[in-house]
Amino acid sequence: xxxxxxxxxxxxxxxxxxxxQTKPVSKERMAAGKKVYDTYCLTCHQADGTGVPRLNPPLxxxxxxxxxxxxxxxxxxxxxxxxxxxxxxxxxxxxxSHDFLSDQEVADVLTFIRxxxxxxxxxxxxxxxxxxxxxxxxxSKR
Amino acid sequence: MxxxxxxxxxxxxxxxxxxxASLSPAPVATPAFAEDNGGITLPEGFRAVVxxxxxxxxxxxxxxxxxxxYVKMERVRDGRGIVRLHDANGDGVADQISAFGPFxxxxxxxKNGYLYASSNSEVFRYKLNDREEPINTEQPEKIITGLIxxxxxxxxxxxxxxxxNIYVNIGAPSNACxxxxxxxxxxxxxxxxLLDSVGGIWQFRTDKLNQTYKDGERYxxxxxxxxxxxxxxxxxxxxxxxxxxxxLNNLYPELYNEEQSAELPAEEMFRVxxxxxxxxxxxxxxxxxxxxxxxxxxxxxxxxxxRCADKQKPIYAFPGHWGPNGLLFYTGTQFPEKYRNGAFIxxxxxxxxxxxxQAGYFVVFLPFKNGMPSxxxxxxxxxxxxxxxxxxxxxxxxxGLAQGPxxxxxxxxxxxxxxxxxxxxx
Numbered sequence: 001x002x003x004x005x006x007x008x009x010x011x012x013x014x015x016x017x018x019x020x021q022t023k024p025v026s027k028e029r030m031a032a033g034k035k036v037y038d039t040y041c042l043t044c045h046q047a048d049g050t051g052v053p054r055l056n057p058p059l060x061x062x063x064x065x066x067x068x069x070x071x072x073x074x075x076x077x078x079x080x081x082x083x084x085x086x087x088x089x090x091x092x093x094x095x096x097s098h099d100f101l102s103d104q105e106v107a108d109v110l111t112f113i114r115x116x117x118x119x120x121x122x123x124x125x126x127x128x129x130x131x132x133x134x135x136x137x138x139x140s141k142r
Numbered sequence: 143m144x145x146x147x148x149x150x151x152x153x154x155x156x157x158x159x160x161x162x163a164s165l166s167p168a169p170v171a172t173p174a175f176a177e178d179n180g181g182i183t184l185p186e187g188f189r190a191v192v193x194x195x196x197x198x199x200x201x202x203x204x205x206x207x208x209x210x211x212y213v214k215m216e217r218v219r220d221g222r223g224i225v226r227l228h229d230a231n232g233d234g235v236a237d238q239i240s241a242f243g244p245f246x247x248x249x250x251x252x253k254n255g256y257l258y259a260s261s262n263s264e265v266f267r268y269k270l271n272d273r274e275e276p277i278n279t280e281q282p283e284k285i286i287t288g289l290i291x292x293x294x295x296x297x298x299x300x301x302x303x304x305x306x307n308i309y310v311n312i313g314a315p316s317n318a319c320x321x322x323x324x325x326x327x328x329x330x331x332x333x334x335x336l337l338d339s340v341g342g343i344w345q346f347r348t349d350k351l352n353q354t355y356k357d358g359e360r361y362x363x364x365x366x367x368x369x370x371x372x373x374x375x376x377x378x379x380x381x382x383x384x385x386x387x388x389x390l391n392n393l394y395p396e397l398y399n400e401e402q403s404a405e406l407p408a409e410e411m412f413r414v415x416x417x418x419x420x421x422x423x424x425x426x427x428x429x430x431x432x433x434x435x436x437x438x439x440x441x442x443x444x445x446x447x448x449r450c451a452d453k454q455k456p457i458y459a460f461p462g463h464w465g466p467n468g469l470l471f472y473t474g475t476q477f478p479e480k481y482r483n484g485a486f487i488x489x490x491x492x493x494x495x496x497x498x499x500q501a502g503y504f505v506v507f508l509p510f511k512n513g514m515p516s517x518x519x520x521x522x523x524x525x526x527x528x529x530x531x532x533x534x535x536x537x538x539x540x541x542g543l544a545q546g547p548x549x550x551x552x553x554x555x556x557x558x559x560x561x562x563x564x565x566x567x568x
Contacts, residue, residue, distance in 0.1 A: 040326075043392050043496050050534035052493040053557070054199075054216075058534065079325070083293055090217075092293040096325040 025115050025123050033112025036105050040098060041113075049117030057084045057091040060117045069110075069124055073132040076106050103129040171232035173565060180562050181537065182553075183525045187478075187568040191234030193552070194227050197559030201248040202299065202468065202542035203552055204257065206274035211236070211544070211552060211561060214250040214259055216297075223247060224259055227561065234550075234563045242279035243268075248297035248369065249310075250542075256348070258308065260298040262291040265310060267348070286310065286346050288354045290339055294323075295367035301380060303373050308348050309380055310358075313367035314341035318387050318439045319423035326393050330439030334423050337363055341422060343371070343382065343414060362418040364425075364453065369490075369541075370469035376483050377513030380414040383466035383487055384456075387426055387437070388494040394438045402444070404498035405430070409464050410456035411487075413513070421453030429459035458515045464502035465490035467541045467556075471510070474549025477566045484509045486522060486551060488540040493533040500531040505540050505553060523553060523564065 044056040051058035059065050064072065064084075079097035083090055098106070103126040110129075114121040173191050180192040199216035206212070211227040224243035227236035249260035257268040257276055266282040285308070289298060295313030302308050317324050319334035319341075334341070339355060342363040346353045361380070370383040391403030398406070407426035412418070421427075425434045434450040436442030460466070468488030472481050484507055491503035505523040509516045528537030542554035551564040 038497065039395075040392070043389060043494060046493070046496055046532060046534065048532070050532065052533040053539075055493065079322075081323075092296070094294065094323045097322065098326075100326065
């Protein structure tokens, strides 16, 4: 009986873990993310995420968006003041820090971006944002 | 006598043969007008030749007295950043394309036997022969060096007067001189420490080598960024059209709605005098209120004027964010009389009007009389974007303007690199 219990638990845990990877993002989360995007991101990155040549980089299928989540969260919190190269094109405008957004708002907007404009990538959780924020705060105090 | 007649006949035949030989590859061939004017629309009676295509990001252009077009490229290709377009058969289309100059940039101009071109931190010049071709493309003179390039607003437009001076725009690497650039809630620095070395137009000599800030003079200040810069020989003055500030709604949603943020501030046209102060970053021009008002970063609410009362006003104001990138005062006689001494302005096209529809992406004409605008602007060349007014998807974005020796108007595009030659045909 105990063994069955353990196996059952393992199956449940595995299912939960797998579904976290593949579960489609809910409409509510996408709507919440879009609201943040429209307020803070759209002017520079444009309604369809295509950006502005030589100024503001596109968010369409780039490694910055689809790749390392920690780096992506860090860009939202810290901003970015360096030249960005994507597919041989260079983008020069500064990305302002958006550390005034809550963990939930950052998670929502990144989840929206990672699943819009032709992108398909895993959701970002508030816990992940919280962890990056804590690491940044610790680094800045050092 | 007989010999004399034969000799005269021979001379006559030879002369006729020489004449036809010299005329056959005539430099006044019929222009090879593009079926659809190369994708742009023009007023009735005007047509366009596509001089060259797909050059890359073609910024400013200059045309020599023999009709060669020099194009300053935003990025070097194969290590070369100035493209020369030569039209050997006179149909307007370049049939010899070559390149030189190992630097990227925007500014280019021809004046008194020299071709001037800028990178984002320096200005060079090439001595020209009597056909206005560079004598040595490998060894230009470096006349200005060490100008600030911090990526944002780093292009250095140039203009030259008749007294041996060159004017260089040094854009501010900033939107509104906030402590943290473009960051919500960050106040404006007061006084703005950038203004000693950027945010203005500097004057240098054309004939001195390796000039730095200390050799030049800050000719005008309080200018966020200029790309459209020109000396007007008729008025004997410098003119410029400013890229106004961005993101009023983004940064101050409680003061500006999306509609106001799309329209404001005006893209201001300046008549620049020595010592002019146009007010950036403390002030912007509101073309609806016809007033310079205080920037929100400095306590403004969209109406307060305060220190902006004595800032120099624009001589003309266009709606916000159109992106004026090219300015040319037309002095030719090919176009109808009304264009004489008026200004053509190339508007690169907006991005900061989002989420409202974008605008610009055309070349306008503004009539002038005695050095001042004498009427309202009209759109001269349009449809560069090809129906899609989004900066990343627009087909073409007009940038540079130049006048050819025959009075034709040349327009460059920095999205793909098309060059048009616009002619009047009636």
